[in-house]
Amino acid sequence: MSQKVNLNAYFERIGFAGSIAPTLATLEQLHALHPAAIAFEDLDPVMGRPVRLDQASLEQKLLHNQRGGYCFEQNTLFMNILRDLDFTVRAYGARTLWGHPEGAERMISHMVLVVDIAGTSYLCDVGFGTFTLLAPLKLRADSEQTIGQETYRITRNGEGFRLDVKLNETWHAVYQFDLIEHDAAAIAALSTYVETVYHERALLFVSRGDKEGRYNLSGNRLTIHRPGVERERRYATSVEELKAILSETFRIALPPAQELDPALQRVLDAQPVEAS
Incomplete structure (x- = not known):
């Protein structure tokens, strides 16, 4: 790898202290710790930062500055770490299906990883947001796999695969991807497109997941899912409320107020405040 990787800083950031052998056990531990420690967030695009x-x-951003990042940042970092640990990793572009009508034409706007270990391939994704995987899934069609309280399935979709999640006994599509490997240039081009959309539409998405639950912020709406507990939802009505949620719920070290505050106000202005 041409880019030097600071494994110690990464391990400290996510709280990892296990074996670094390129085994499934190592992958599973890293995959659980990463999204629990490093939130999905798109503050930089919303603020107009590249x-x-x-x-x-x-x-610098995700480890030292205690920030999060969106899919291309999260999965690129995870890919580089895994490759430095001698895992075999491939990157693919994915089409997001979550929240869109069945059959709607979707362009590639996401990034997923596939890791090969001892003849078996695993889907890895530490940066989807709402349903960021908390463990790798075997890339095996038509088999249900459970992670904590959530059940997933992977199905064949033409030349590629589709990921679904089961909610209230109903399957919902998350994303689909073809097995066309993406290099750094292709990933950067996808990232630039998504970055522009997030900025122009003032789309704020933040998410963090661990064994205690999932925490999702979409615009000014915070949703908390905990196993066995009724879903909690509330709405931020001011910049200060949003900042408190970002720092307390998502454990993000906030950027300077002169950049962040106007961006968060744009988010509030773009999405009318709703009553809880």
């Missing part, structure tokens, strides 16, 4: 995918920039 998203940089080189390893030094990713480490």
